[in-house]
Amino acid sequence: MTATQSSYEQLFRRLGFGASQSEISSAMSIGYQATVNKTVQTALNSPSNFFAPQPGPLTSFEELHATLRSRNFTNIKALTKKIHGEELPAAISWWLNQMAKSQTPLVEKMTLIWHGHFATAINKVGLTSLMLNQNNTLRQNGLGSMEKLATSVAQVPAMMIWLDTYLSKATHPNENFGRELMERFLIGVGNYSQNDVVAASRAFTGWGFNPTTLAFVLNNKQHDNGSKTFLGNTGNLNGTDIISIILSKPQAAQFLASRLFSFLAYPIKPRDPIAIRLASTFNPSTGSIAPLVASIATSPEFISPQAASGLAKQPSEYLGGIMRALKVNISTAHSNILMEILNLLGQVPFNPPNVGGWPQNAYWLSTVTASTRAKVANMMVTAGDISPVSDLKPSERVDGTCSFLGISDASQSTKQALAALVKKP
Structure with a gap:
């Protein structure tokens, strides 16, 4: 399995809420497997x-x-x-x-x-x-x-x-x-x-x-x-x-492996060969979840093109990632505004629609939610710290923005859209 920079960026998005360029560089210096191990072990030992x-x-x-x-x-x-x-x-x-x-x-x-x-x-x-x-x-x-x-x-x-x-x-x-x-x-x-x-x-x-x-x-x-x-x-x-x-049943191992893989990579069924393979080394009656997460993150499918486009971010995940990148803190005074935004986006934490939780992918995608996400991003940019980009020369800001957001593999159309914004006063 050959990991590229975009593989590391995806790892931090899926096992967290994104990472800074310095965090990506540090991870690449120790290697992909070591980064996965460190991420999982640090979480296990965390206060x-x-x-x-x-x-x-x-x-x-x-x-x-x-x-x-x-x-x-x-x-x-x-x-x-x-x-x-x-x-x-x-x-x-x-x-x-x-x-x-x-x-x-x-x-x-x-x-x-x-x-x-x-x-x-x-x-x-x-x-x-x-x-x-x-x-x-x-x-x-x-x-x-x-x-x-x-x-x-x-x-x-x-x-x-x-x-x-x-x-x-x-x-x-x-x-x-x-x-x-x-x-x-x-x-x-x-x-x-x-x-x-x-x-x-x-x-x-x-x-x-x-x-x-x-x-x-x-x-x-x-x-x-x-x-x-x-x-x-x-x-x-x-x-x-x-x-x-x-x-203790093998079907439970396959079911749980498929569920975690679906949350971290892209949706699969319990009888999918990927789930069966992951379940072969996961015993839910005696084992821990951490090794299963590590196995998923180091599987070839996890850094495949299918995984890269396999999940639409949940609204809370989307907002958490923006807040993390821009160093935004939501004060108690703005809590109701945040809840209103999440309601418009279709996900109020602590209040899923039913016992099945929130559906994936298409559930989050509509013209209304896309427009709301864009407005929210603009609000966060106004409130947050964009100095890593604004301090750059105009000619460097497109690549700087992609680097700042952890999307080194941004499409040409995305870069063209960013370039058009750079030209605006």
Whole structure:
């Protein structure tokens, strides 16, 4: 595999939010494989994996329920306005600033990827604090043990509210989480039966959380302790057993490998030869996610022409990259404007459209979103630091802009468009 400068640029875009020319040059001096290893290892060892600070005081679960129980419409309306009009925009700007400033952008990229994969939305979850709690769970576990990540996500309040696990009792098991765990999260359609859904749902009965600490709680009185048969395994299975059994199946390895490759390179199916090859060295029941990410980044397909044009940037990824390049910081005062922009672009973080997360590519492309992206870029250029380009001679600014943005392989038409702008006063 021969890596060119554009290969390094793409690596930093896909495993982060772009890089400066000096970062690209440093990476090229140590080689592509070493750069991948360094990027992944640095992210694994990063202090960014700790529980990150939350943006300001947040409404508690108990406060929300007390307000709802009061049935006072004025109070409910005021609290809803506070959550969606103040807390959510602040949380979004906080996360975008994390993407722009983090010394380990792979940590934030994996958090974004898993947010789309293990999708939950504030529209149902109700509280920004619960969404941030899940966000930090993804951040802490995004490159570690796959089984720990899946179990941790299953036990956060946001997921238990989103898919109704906390309502599931031995006498009335709720099938939402058991079904989506297999269909969307871990193994994919066609690899389980309705009987498996029923058994899994029984195993997750009694799951809940402490409303004050948000810690996972198992209510034994509401848990089904009967024998269950799930994917060929029989016994008094609980929820963690279900996750372990799913992840032990080869189909789970292929499904998860295909999902990560699709997020980092271009969309593929679980039965694609690439997914099968990647899955051959990835055991999700015992292994970590980091080596799989490294395998994807060092695969020949990752730096192929198909990968170069294989993904349209998600709006939050697009904005995070611009903010990073231009050293833009979004203040709390501008949080609502940022959320409005993201809404126009079709992606409000912490509020995906459904359990499937956000679709890829064509979903982001329309005349409206293209126009909005151009306007946003212009706003960011006005607010940001463009001295690496503006300090150059006019004759150097086209190549300087391409270098600054990490697009050394820019097309001739792009360069001609930039040259026309340079000539303007």
